[in-house]
Amino acid sequence: MAAELITLHPDNPEPRKINHVVNLLKEGAVIIYPTDTIYGIGCSLFNKKAIDRVCRIKGLKPKNFNLSFICNDISQIAEYVKRIDTPTFKLLKKALPGPFTFILESSSNVPKILDVNKKTIGIRIPDHNVTKMIVNQLGNPLITTSIKDDDKILEYTTDPEVIYEEYANLVDVVIDGGVGGNIPSTIVDCTNEPFEIIREGLGNIHDYV
Numbered sequence: 001m002a003a004e005l006i007t008l009h010p011d012n013p014e015p016r017k018i019n020h021v022v023n024l025l026k027e028g029a030v031i032i033y034p035t036d037t038i039y040g041i042g043c044s045l046f047n048k049k050a051i052d053r054v055c056r057i058k059g060l061k062p063k064n065f066n067l068s069f070i071c072n073d074i075s076q077i078a079e080y081v082k083r084i085d086t087p088t089f090k091l092l093k094k095a096l097p098g099p100f101t102f103i104l105e106s107s108s109n110v111p112k113i114l115d116v117n118k119k120t121i122g123i124r125i126p127d128h129n130v131t132k133m134i135v136n137q138l139g140n141p142l143i144t145t146s147i148k149d150d151d152k153i154l155e156y157t158t159d160p161e162v163i164y165e166e167y168a169n170l171v172d173v174v175i176d177g178g179v180g181g182n183i184p185s186t187i188v189d190c191t192n193e194p195f196e197i198i199r200e201g202l203g204n205i206h207d208y209v
Contacts, residue, residue: 008175009177010178028047028049034160037181038184045142054143067118070124071135074096082106099201100186105119124144156180160179161176
């Protein structure tokens with residue numbers, strides 16, 4: 001059965017449609033959705049079968065999956081990381097929401113939830129109203145990864161109609177939030193001091209340090 005294609009205004013998404021997506025996520029749906037950087041593929045953190053599907057779609061084993069959580073706010077982040085020291089907290093508060101993925105030490109909750117012994121996780125709070133509304137209404141993070149294209153020059157597909165054609169038989173929902181970006185988030189490792197930039201992306205972390 002082909003995925004639903006749901007069109008949402010990126011700035012003012014319709015609450016009724018957001019509710020529909022959230023209900024599907026609670027039932028175990030895998031969705032493709034816009035962020036402030038590139039389109040992502042994800043599911044509810046608390047649905048192991050859906051997480052396994054995301055891994056299969058990406059051709060990854062769960063133990064090799066670089067986990068990223070899309071969170072609602074910093075207080076939600078605190079539920080899944082071991083600690084947030086003062087310098088890290090100040091950085092997160094300045095830079096989020098925004099085009100960054102912060103690597104932090106995972107708390108003991110993460111292996112219990114995912115059944116994967118991951119010492120670190122990536123944390124994102126995208127500055128995008130569709131994502132914000134979904135995570136807020138879901139009440140828990142999305143677990144997510146990026147959509148990549150087979151074309152290494154393009155790398156990230158930006159057209160939601162093209163994304164739908166490629167993934168219609170693999171996921172449950174594709175959200176059309178307009179043309180996406182093709183520059184991923186900047187990845188910042190906060191597990192040691194000083195912070196280390198793992199990947200230069202859309203965000204400039206030096207604006208916040």
